[in-house]
Amino acid sequence: MSKKVLVLGETREGALRNVSFEAIAAAKKVSGGGEVVAVLLGETVSEFGSELVAYGADRVITVEHPHLKSYTSDGYSQAFMAVVDQEQPQAIVFGHTAVGKDLSPKIASKLQTGLISDVTDIEGEGADAVFIRPIYSGKAFEKVKLKDDGVVFITVRPNNIAPLEREERSGDVSSLSVDITNLRTIIKNVVRKSAEGVDLSEAKVIIAGGRGVKSKEGFDSLNELANLLGGAVGASRGACDADYCDYSLQIGQTGKVVTPDLYIAAGISGAIQHMAGMSNSKVIVAINKDPEANIFKVADYGIVGDLFDVIPLLTEEFKKVM
Amino acid sequence: MNIYVLVKRTFDTEEKLVVSGGQIQEDGAEFIINPYDEYAIEEAITVRDAHGGEVTVVTIGDEEAEKQLRTALAMGADKAVLINTEDDVEELDQFTSAYILAEYLKDKEADLILAGNVAIDGGSGQVGPRVADLLGINYVTTITSLEIDGDTVKIIRDIEGDAEELETSLPLLVTAQQGLNEPRYPSLPGIMKAKKKPLEELELDDLDIDEEDVEAKTQTLEVYLPPKKQAGRILEGEIPSQVSELVSLLRSEAKVI
Numbered sequence: 001m002s003k004k005v006l007v008l009g010e011t012r013e014g015a016l017r018n019v020s021f022e023a024i025a026a027a028k029k030v031s032g033g034g035e036v037v038a039v040l041l042g043e044t045v046s047e048f049g050s051e052l053v054a055y056g057a058d059r060v061i062t063v064e065h066p067h068l069k070s071y072t073s074d075g076y077s078q079a080f081m082a083v084v085d086q087e088q089p090q091a092i093v094f095g096h097t098a099v100g101k102d103l104s105p106k107i108a109s110k111l112q113t114g115l116i117s118d119v120t121d122i123e124g125e126g127a128d129a130v131f132i133r134p135i136y137s138g139k140a141f142e143k144v145k146l147k148d149d150g151v152v153f154i155t156v157r158p159n160n161i162a163p164l165e166r167e168e169r170s171g172d173v174s175s176l177s178v179d180i181t182n183l184r185t186i187i188k189n190v191v192r193k194s195a196e197g198v199d200l201s202e203a204k205v206i207i208a209g210g211r212g213v214k215s216k217e218g219f220d221s222l223n224e225l226a227n228l229l230g231g232a233v234g235a236s237r238g239a240c241d242a243d244y245c246d247y248s249l250q251i252g253q254t255g256k257v258v259t260p261d262l263y264i265a266a267g268i269s270g271a272i273q274h275m276a277g278m279s280n281s282k283v284i285v286a287i288n289k290d291p292e293a294n295i296f297k298v299a300d301y302g303i304v305g306d307l308f309d310v311i312p313l314l315t316e317e318f319k320k321v322m
Numbered sequence: 323m324n325i326y327v328l329v330k331r332t333f334d335t336e337e338k339l340v341v342s343g344g345q346i347q348e349d350g351a352e353f354i355i356n357p358y359d360e361y362a363i364e365e366a367i368t369v370r371d372a373h374g375g376e377v378t379v380v381t382i383g384d385e386e387a388e389k390q391l392r393t394a395l396a397m398g399a400d401k402a403v404l405i406n407t408e409d410d411v412e413e414l415d416q417f418t419s420a421y422i423l424a425e426y427l428k429d430k431e432a433d434l435i436l437a438g439n440v441a442i443d444g445g446s447g448q449v450g451p452r453v454a455d456l457l458g459i460n461y462v463t464t465i466t467s468l469e470i471d472g473d474t475v476k477i478i479r480d481i482e483g484d485a486e487e488l489e490t491s492l493p494l495l496v497t498a499q500q501g502l503n504e505p506r507y508p509s510l511p512g513i514m515k516a517k518k519k520p521l522e523e524l525e526l527d528d529l530d531i532d533e534e535d536v537e538a539k540t541q542t543l544e545v546y547l548p549p550k551k552q553a554g555r556i557l558e559g560e561i562p563s564q565v566s567e568l569v570s571l572l573r574s575e576a577k578v579i
Contacts, residue, residue, distance in 0.1 A: 105451035114539025247482035
């Protein structure tokens with residue numbers, strides 16, 4: 001049986017997030033040939049509609065309201081539920097992002113349905129779809145499906161489900177007018193702490209530093225390499241505890257879980273808690289002075305050496321070939 | 323102030339996971355309070371010490387979870403409640419847990435409910451917001467700072483590394499992110515006192531919940547370990563030649579650059 005699927009599109013710094021295209025690809029699978037309808041919420045978002053169509057949405061519905069300028073669970077849930085009421089979807093897909101994580105349980109609660117969070121892969125299609133998600137911080141996986149015939153609701157982890165090929169297509173972009181009232185949360189300010197541009201959870205390349213980086217300044221060379229490769233800088237708990245960098249960069253069991261294409265661990269010994277956050281990266285490179293360091297056990301390629309020698313050389317070498 | 327903390331007993335993920343018959347083997351493993359819930363407990367105690375009131379820690383589970391509740395009491399919580407579902411519920415999911423907790427909380431007139439933002443075992447992060455929605459109260463997730471002044475609450479929350487500053491009011495449910503505080507270790511006098519603090523045990527009957535109402539919406543078909551990675555390649559030779567070999571391997575063999 002085919003399903004009509006709603007997908008929440010998200011923007012960041014004035015552009016659609018990659019995870020939204022990935023969510024559309026996931027929705028296509030879940031739909032089993034049914035209609036995929038993307039939803040955009042914000043103050044002015046209709047300009048992004050056609051791009052969602054190019055990545056596979058059949059149709060786009062926008063809800064624009066000044067109260068949707070910043071995300072609040074009250075504002076977004078009122079807007080999204082209005083779309084649900086109009087469209088009566090059989091499935092919903094969000095990105096497993098700050099917004100997706102915060103909003104999806106509220107919507108699932110209102111719909112009295114199950115919610116399968118943080119999905120990294122989908123087996124089968126339509127009614128037979130089974131969802132794969134990491135548990136125990138990525139040390140194991142589970143296959144989950146919905147038990148009843150309620151709305152299938154999933155959030156997809158960024159960087160795991162490949163988006164569809166972009167192609168010029170046409171699809172209707174319509175707006176729905178919703179009265180957004182009674183917001184119980186007022187957003188005052190957002191202080192930027194993360195590195196500009198590339199978000200750790202969506203980064204294709206991550207250069208992560210540990211205690212071996214030795215100082216705040218030690219991270220400069222990691223930043224330079226990350227900038228060159230269009231990636232982001234991360235850190236182990238050890239580096240954060242030692243105040244070499246902000247906790248917002250921490251990767252691990254407490255901290256962020258990442259799955260980039262390339263993870264370069266510099267001066268990281270490889271504590272279990274750290275590995276829980278990065279061991280599912282596609283390719284792992286370890287650079288460490290200690291040949292016995294645990295990190296080499298999960299690495300695809302290892303260089304035994306001082307990161308302060310290796311990283312600058314690596315940057316020079318990449319500059320030559322890129 | 324009437325404060326509740328939702329806690330979960332979790333598998334210590336420093337433990338080696340053993341899977342057999344499609345399930346995680348729990349025999350002999352260490353269990354802990356979910357680390358994010360520890361931040362919630364610590365914050366609850368701090369808020370109570372500043373504003374007065376009482377902290378009640380609540381969990382769903384079996385008798386084994388008493389140990390984690392006693393630890394929370396030893397940290398400084400006043401009361402503990404174990405909702406024992408061992409005999410009634412075969413499979414719990416986030417829908418089930420939230421429903422049970424909301425039924426317990428609905429007549430408690432909680433001013434503030436705290437929880438961890440995610441449990442390190444299941445990792446879904448749903449139960450807190452679901453409970454708030456069922457109770458009809460506001461919620462804020464992944465908070466790193468909490469300031470209460472009368473009914474006004476000032477919060478800083480982590481949104482993918484950035485810090486969002488917001489204002490809201492009580493009653494409220496918040497979920498704790500790392501960085502909110504540094505959870506205390508139970509002191510010896512705390513541990514002694516905890517033994518005498520009230521720990522109430524409830525079953526679904528006590529909450530007037532029918533088993534059908536809490537039937538899980540999702541079903542886990544299988545649990546498995548990720549395929550073992552083949553041992554990686556430690557490069558050899560002088561560092562500069564290792565570096566150029568690495569770059570060419572990343573481009574031609576791994577094809578990630």
